[in-house]
């Protein structure tokens with residue numbers, strides 16, 4: 001009896017402790033589920049989302065489809081695109097909780113990197129030139145897929161082939177850029193070092209110690225791209241239900257899916273819910289969500305533009321661990337993102353209005369260009385990234401019946417990786433054996449993540465002492 005009492009007291013204490021931790025450590029602003037209807041992303045504004053009505057929800061109770069895709073971001077839309085192209089006679093249904101492009105896909109920086117510098121660099125150091133080259137050859141196919149889609153379907157998404165300028169804040173970072181420069185050369189990629197004076201004369205700022213310019217990168221409006229992709233997949237026969245949140249999934253040879261208002265069964269499911277995936281019961285131990293934030297100014301007038309130079313309109317980011325990035329929009333606003341990305345206790349999703357980071361972003365703008373003092377910030381927003389501990393994504397197929405396909409964990413490189421994931425998912429579904437399906441990110445398990453409160457503690461320790 002005494003033992004039982006002890007166990008009960010212990011369990012109550014653990015539950016109370018956990019509830020207290022939740023209260024203290026969770027995002028102080030709010031704990032959203034999936035839908036926050038007032039996302040103030042400048043991209044959604046410029047794409048006219050307020051005027052474009054989302055599709056009706058799925059209301060039927062006994063629907064069946066050959067493939068059901070959950071999530072209408074880039075991954076879900078890319079999977080829908082490639083699956084409907086390869087299997088035009090299959091009934092493919094895409095279910096999206098809010099609207100296509102509502103998640104990270106309509107909120108990101110819109111920077112289409114041709115490859116992930118840091119991963120290529122790490123591979124080169126740890127596994128040598130050939131391993132880095134193999135990764136690079138696959139990685140660069142993502143942006144090419146995006147460009148081809150835009151070109152072939154004439155998607156109006158303000159694509160600008162502007163290149164990228166990586167910026168050093170100090171001499172040590174400048175040395176890293178020099179190493180990048182040598183590495184890119186050995187891979188046959190052109191890049192150009194800029195010293196302090198060159199950066200300062202190009203960008204009219206004293207903030208940076210120098211930079212590395214590469215032609216391989218583009219910028220675009222991601223919300224317009226998501227909307228354009230939705231139109232393309234619908235024209236290929238995919239049925240897109242928006243405002244349709246999936247509540248539960250019962251795996252089996254036939255997967256049973258419950259939505260808020262209806263239900264649907266299918267022999268093949270695609271999970272394309274990236275940072276939201278843990279909410280429907282998958283990848284809780286392998287993927288963690290990080291809050292990511294951005295701000296955009298009002299459009300700059302001619303004098304303001306002249307005062308900051310930036311004639312090349314390159315995407316730019318710095319080399320700090322907090323990672324500051326910036327770019328111009330098609331209507332000449334400055335977008336700034338990064339600076340700090342919090343992890344919210346218990347895999348909490350980001351709020352759209354996380355003040356500590358948003359304030360840092362505003363400061364960062366004026367620290368870079370004090371001459372813009374007084375400029376209006378018209379948009380501030382947040383979103384959630386899906387991270388893995390080693391920054392590599394995972395794409396594959398799982399379940400006893402090998403019929404649950406997935407692609408997620410792009411760790412900040414999803415604008416292009418999501419397109420590759422969509423193609424890989426389609427090839428896996430078709431049973432193809434290709435260089436993509438053999439790529440090491442396919443069917444891999446990302447490193448294990450401990451449960452709370454260790455997860456939060458680990459993240460805090462890492463950001464305080466390792467960054």
Ligand SMILES: Cc1cc2nc3c(=O)[nH]c(=O)nc-3n(C[C@H](O)[C@H](O)[C@H](O)COP(=O)(O)OP(=O)(O)OC[C@H]3O[C@@H](n4cnc5c(N)ncnc54)[C@H](O)[C@@H]3O)c2cc1C
Pocket residue numbers: 034070071072073074075076095096097098099100101102103104105106107108109110111112113244245246247272273274275276277280292293294337382383384385386407408410411412413414415416417418
């Ligand atoms: C602020 C920010 C800046 C970024 N900057 C860049 C960048 O410059 N370059 C880059 O390459 N990457 C960037 N990223 C990352 C990139 O946006 C993502 O990796 C990419 O958009 C992921 O696409 P996705 O389709 O997998 O996920 P998402 O776009 O998040 O789509 C998932 C969709 O699933 C839906 N969903 C979730 N749960 C359910 C459910 N239960 N039922 C139905 N639907 C559901 C959501 O509503 C959402 O629309 C950034 C991300 C953020 C947040």
